[in-house]
Amino acid sequence: MRVYPLSQQVLRTDVAGMPLEWINFQDAVRLYHLDQVAYSCGATIYLVHGGYNAVTGLRSVIEVNSIIATQGEHNGLLKARQHYTPPLSNPALFARDAHLCLYCGSQFPARDLSRDHVTPLSRGGQDSWNNVVTACKRCNNHKAGQMPDEAGMALLAVPFVPTHAEYVYLQGKRVLADQMQFLLQHFPRHSPLHQRLALKLG
Secondary structure: OOOOOOOOOEEEEEOOOOEEEEEOHHHHHHHHHOOOEEEEEEEEEEEEEEEEOOOOOOEEEEEEEEEEEEOOOOHHHHHOOOOOOOOOOHHHHHHHOOOEOOOOOOEOOHHHEEEEEOOOHHHOOOOOHHHEEEEEHHHHHHHOOOOOOOOOOOOOOOOOOOOHHHHHHHHOOOOOHHHHHHHHOOOOOOOHHHHHHHHHHO
């Protein structure tokens, strides 16, 4: 079995398979211990050893998979409805845009990126997913309080609001291949993330 660092996140879903959140291995073990795991899939990423049985002398072992479905969770279905709008944050925004500046097209580390309002706040623009894009600091400073066409800059992609499943992906710190494949099945067919992930992974 491949050895994974203890920081590796586990993808938790509801019983219908709707992605809910990322959890750490302690929370995953607790769910297994409480018998709240309906089923699991993906690779085995942890073997957690417990105490010894006084009668049999055998030691308990909990096998933690990369994806676990839990009982009694209905919030996932509610969050997945089309009206759900995830909270906006710079890390999630940069992940949505694959760490690309959507003006110059170059890829940057997070420290060199910024949140640009396509329609500036000073011009009535909103601080919302549909009006923000990732921009390198140089392009953002050049655009300043102008509209893109006024600054002679073209947007390379249209901003969009992530669905709940897409937002779960955006919050992942180190998404394993089987977790990525599972999440992709829950993305809308025409999601811009398909193309951006292909570019990032290619």
